[in-house]
Amino acid sequence: MIPAAADSSHLSEGPVGREAPAWLAARLQAAGGRVSFRQYMEWALHDPEHGAYGSGRLRIGPRGDFATAPSLGPDFAGLVAVQLIDWLEALAAEQPGPIALVETGPGEGDLARELAGLLAEQRPDLAARTELVLVEPNPGMAERQRQCLADAPLAGRWVDWPQLAAAPVRGVVLAHEVLDALAVERIVSDGTLWRRQELALRQGTLRLEPGEPLEPEVAALLVPLDLASPGPQRSAGWCSELHPGLPPWLEACGRGLARGQLLVIDYAHEARRYYAPQRSAGTLMAYRAQQASGDPLRDPGHWDLTAHLCLESLEAAAQAAGWRSLGQRRQGEALLALGLAERLHGLQQLDPAGLAMALQRREALLRLADPHTLGDFRWVAFERGGTPPSRLLKLPRFLRDPAP
Numbered sequence: 001m002i003p004a005a006a007d008s009s010h011l012s013e014g015p016v017g018r019e020a021p022a023w024l025a026a027r028l029q030a031a032g033g034r035v036s037f038r039q040y041m042e043w044a045l046h047d048p049e050h051g052a053y054g055s056g057r058l059r060i061g062p063r064g065d066f067a068t069a070p071s072l073g074p075d076f077a078g079l080v081a082v083q084l085i086d087w088l089e090a091l092a093a094e095q096p097g098p099i100a101l102v103e104t105g106p107g108e109g110d111l112a113r114e115l116a117g118l119l120a121e122q123r124p125d126l127a128a129r130t131e132l133v134l135v136e137p138n139p140g141m142a143e144r145q146r147q148c149l150a151d152a153p154l155a156g157r158w159v160d161w162p163q164l165a166a167a168p169v170r171g172v173v174l175a176h177e178v179l180d181a182l183a184v185e186r187i188v189s190d191g192t193l194w195r196r197q198e199l200a201l202r203q204g205t206l207r208l209e210p211g212e213p214l215e216p217e218v219a220a221l222l223v224p225l226d227l228a229s230p231g232p233q234r235s236a237g238w239c240s241e242l243h244p245g246l247p248p249w250l251e252a253c254g255r256g257l258a259r260g261q262l263l264v265i266d267y268a269h270e271a272r273r274y275y276a277p278q279r280s281a282g283t284l285m286a287y288r289a290q291q292a293s294g295d296p297l298r299d300p301g302h303w304d305l306t307a308h309l310c311l312e313s314l315e316a317a318a319q320a321a322g323w324r325s326l327g328q329r330r331q332g333e334a335l336l337a338l339g340l341a342e343r344l345h346g347l348q349q350l351d352p353a354g355l356a357m358a359l360q361r362r363e364a365l366l367r368l369a370d371p372h373t374l375g376d377f378r379w380v381a382f383e384r385g386g387t388p389p390s391r392l393l394k395l396p397r398f399l400r401d402p403a404p
């Protein structure tokens with residue numbers, strides 16, 4: 001996600017104590033005065049009454065709280081559709097019967113609506129066999145998606161993962177800027193040991209403090225990252241995030257997909273960049289009203305809270321959940337492989353009467369590929385079911401180089 005103007009002038013110096021809203025003070029008191037940062041993030045985002053997504057309060061788009069690629073216009077969907085149609089076509093050819101286009105965390109519903117329209121227009125044969133499945137745990141967001149998709153050419157159904165697992169589908173799952181909204185555990189070095197960061201209530205004020213040593217299952221996530229202890233380079237106060245929500249999410253998603261692909265599109269770093277000693281405050285950010293802040297305690301439940309993914313942690317969790325890795329690439333390169341340059345060129349042929357629209361689309365396409373913002377997002381693909389493909393024959397199109 002990006003603030004509309006990609007403006008970082010509002011970045012705060014970092015967390016300070018903030019007055020606790022009544023609902024959060026009551027929760028903290030009931031929990032004995034402190035909870036893990038992960039629990040706090042879960043409440044602040046997904047609580048059905050107070051959470052930023054759970055209540056449906058956050059608005060996505062250039063005029064909302066933050067923009068995402070699908071909210072910049074239809075070209076993102078047009079390019080992603082090239083890859084999705086390749087996969088859906090191959091699945092349809094494997095055996096007769098229905099196939100599914102599953103979007104998880106559909107936000108305002110823009111991407112699902114565009115994709116349904118493109119499929120119906122470009123491949124009516126495939127559209128006739130495809131059902132649109134939406135997985136959205138936050139009731140406030142699901143309501144807006146229903147309105148957005150009311151007259152889409154593919155009928156949509158909203159499910160949760162256990163419902164999908166009861167009758168798993170063959171199809172493609174798209175997760176665009178969703179996994180960054182899973183609550184993270186924040187870890188803090190005390191100079192010798194890792195501790196989980198906790199949110200404490202002190203005389204009505206919220207404080208982030210080092211708390212208990214990590215639970216064994218969370219500490220286990222650090223071992224493959226070569227971070228079993230903070231070591232001399234990460235002194236007291238060094239802080240970052242772990243993603244214990246990823247393994248259960250990938251397992252739940254996998255149980256819903258009998259055969260097909262998962263495409264994760266999100267901001268992510270390799271572990272060596274993510275946990276570099278000089279990145280001493282992790283990647284967590286808060287967004288609201290086109291402002292970005294490094295302080296996760298501002299007005300809890302009114303700001304989006306989000307953290308980068310760690311590519312190695314994602315790959316390891318996916319493999320443990322039975323997914324085969326197909327590869328990953330930066331968004332800018334993925335979009336070029338799917339025809340971004342041709343789209344830009346095509347804009348020059350447009351009727352001069354549509355100049356304003358062409359300029360807007362040009363701007364959006366350039367932003368999608370800008371290596372300093374959206375172009376640095378990662379596209380990470382996985383597959384499950386069927387027989388493992390020969391990598392060379394089945395390399396997804398977004399991983400191939402564009403024709404010269």
Ligand SMILES: C[S@@+](CC[C@H](N)C(=O)[O-])C[C@H]1O[C@@H](n2cnc3c(N)ncnc32)[C@H](O)[C@@H]1O
Nearest residue numbers: 053068104105106107137138141176177178181
């Ligand atoms: C940052 S928004 C992205 C929305 C949309 N994909 C876009 O790019 O514009 C995150 C979305 O994921 C949803 N979400 C959060 N946690 C989720 C989860 N565990 N499973 C599925 N969706 C989730 C939120 O409610 C919201 O719709």
